[in-house]
Amino acid sequence: MGTRSEELFQRAVKRIPGGVNSPVRAYGSVEETPRFIQGAAGSYIFDADGRKYIDYICSWGPMILGHNDERIKDSVIRACENGLSYGCATEIEVEMAEFICERVPHIEMIRMVNSGTEAVMSAVRAARGFTGKDKIIKFAGCYHGHSDAMLVSAGSGVMTSGVSDSAGVPRGCTQDTLQAVYNDLESVKNLMEAYDGQVAAIIVEPVGANMGVVPPRFGFLEGLRKLCDDHRAVLIFDEVITGFRLGFTGAAGYYRVRPDLVTYGKIIGAGLPVGAYGGRREIMEMVAPVGKVYQAGTLSGNPIAMAAGLTQLKILYEHPEIYDHLVQSGERLYGGIEKLIIRYELPLRINHVESLGCLFFTEEKVEDYESAKKADTGAFSRYFTYMLNHGVHLAPSQFEAMFLSDAHTSEDIDTTLELAEKFFRQRESL
Numbered sequence: 001m002g003t004r005s006e007e008l009f010q011r012a013v014k015r016i017p018g019g020v021n022s023p024v025r026a027y028g029s030v031e032e033t034p035r036f037i038q039g040a041a042g043s044y045i046f047d048a049d050g051r052k053y054i055d056y057i058c059s060w061g062p063m064i065l066g067h068n069d070e071r072i073k074d075s076v077i078r079a080c081e082n083g084l085s086y087g088c089a090t091e092i093e094v095e096m097a098e099f100i101c102e103r104v105p106h107i108e109m110i111r112m113v114n115s116g117t118e119a120v121m122s123a124v125r126a127a128r129g130f131t132g133k134d135k136i137i138k139f140a141g142c143y144h145g146h147s148d149a150m151l152v153s154a155g156s157g158v159m160t161s162g163v164s165d166s167a168g169v170p171r172g173c174t175q176d177t178l179q180a181v182y183n184d185l186e187s188v189k190n191l192m193e194a195y196d197g198q199v200a201a202i203i204v205e206p207v208g209a210n211m212g213v214v215p216p217r218f219g220f221l222e223g224l225r226k227l228c229d230d231h232r233a234v235l236i237f238d239e240v241i242t243g244f245r246l247g248f249t250g251a252a253g254y255y256r257v258r259p260d261l262v263t264y265g266k267i268i269g270a271g272l273p274v275g276a277y278g279g280r281r282e283i284m285e286m287v288a289p290v291g292k293v294y295q296a297g298t299l300s301g302n303p304i305a306m307a308a309g310l311t312q313l314k315i316l317y318e319h320p321e322i323y324d325h326l327v328q329s330g331e332r333l334y335g336g337i338e339k340l341i342i343r344y345e346l347p348l349r350i351n352h353v354e355s356l357g358c359l360f361f362t363e364e365k366v367e368d369y370e371s372a373k374k375a376d377t378g379a380f381s382r383y384f385t386y387m388l389n390h391g392v393h394l395a396p397s398q399f400e401a402m403f404l405s406d407a408h409t410s411e412d413i414d415t416t417l418e419l420a421e422k423f424f425r426q427r428e429s430l
């Protein structure tokens, strides 16, 4: 008799491509049956067989307060009392926009959409409309969602899907997407000069988190800012992961580099489908209906999703101690792994920024896509399986981030470290 997850997966693959509604959930790069989750609370998730896991996916970032937070759930239930969707403007959309714009200095105007992909697609279009230029510079290993133009050496699931980019994307959709090397300003300068006067924008994950976690080298983001100023290009920070995680003002505030546009997802929706893009008023006023850049969405600013997202943002803003806890938890977890690497002389690297981190199965420094790809995905798979079977749910890919929430306790982290130590002591498994 198989497990409930196995049974559900067997049914799922018959009717859903790969049995999942997003590729990374299929555990394609690890030797495990994907766990079908039936519930969650705080730092824990529970699978269809009732097994409990300490969860480091946190829905890929949105559950920064922990799963099933009562305050957010209550706001959703209250919002449902009035109705689910109107296709008309609502007060809470105004509240959400004002709340963000009044607290994030580089966001003068903002538009709600339904996913990070949509946010990026729209921000890129706004940048092209604003500058009248076509070329976009992205970085190998950075993932900006699955819009055609962004599927060039993308990170995240693309890295593990064995697909270098994607079938079904005509050359015409990617011919204006230029690819630079993360943390290598020279590679960006060369493109800017080669395509002088043609580059509409540089889009960057201010902390790479889709090739595993790769922090920006000192001066990298500042260098991008200067290159955009010198070449009249728009600097887009894709903060779908880092937004409202690295403090309320995200990576822009953390690194003190001002982007022209920012894209959001995940935390802004608290687990409901919300994305957003915003920034300089003169760029955002290019967007329909006030400007000539068309973008629309039936469920954009949906009142239920706004209730969840705005509640989460208010809690984060009104309780800055949450960010202190996230930093301390990050130091405990990733610092603890660092100590194990040193104690057991392990051929591993840990990269992290506050509550975001990634354990790379390589002994070389990981600072870009090429160095990340050197990681031993087989060893990672064995580690993933060991941790999963001992009650710790990591991202099922070497090229994803670990996410901490305010709900993770010291006990959760110490349990995780004890299990990791047991795995590493069986050194031959590396």
Ligand code: KE4
Pocket: 022, 023, 024, 025, 060, 115, 116, 117, 118, 120, 143, 144, 145, 146, 156, 157, 205, 209, 210, 238, 239, 240, 241, 265, 266, 275, 400
């Ligand atoms: P969504 O369309 O999945 O909401 O957001 C796309 C996106 C854009 N930008 C960044 C920096 C992102 O990390 C993402 C999505 N992140 C992945 C996890 N690495 C989502 C997980 C999935 O694809 O299922």
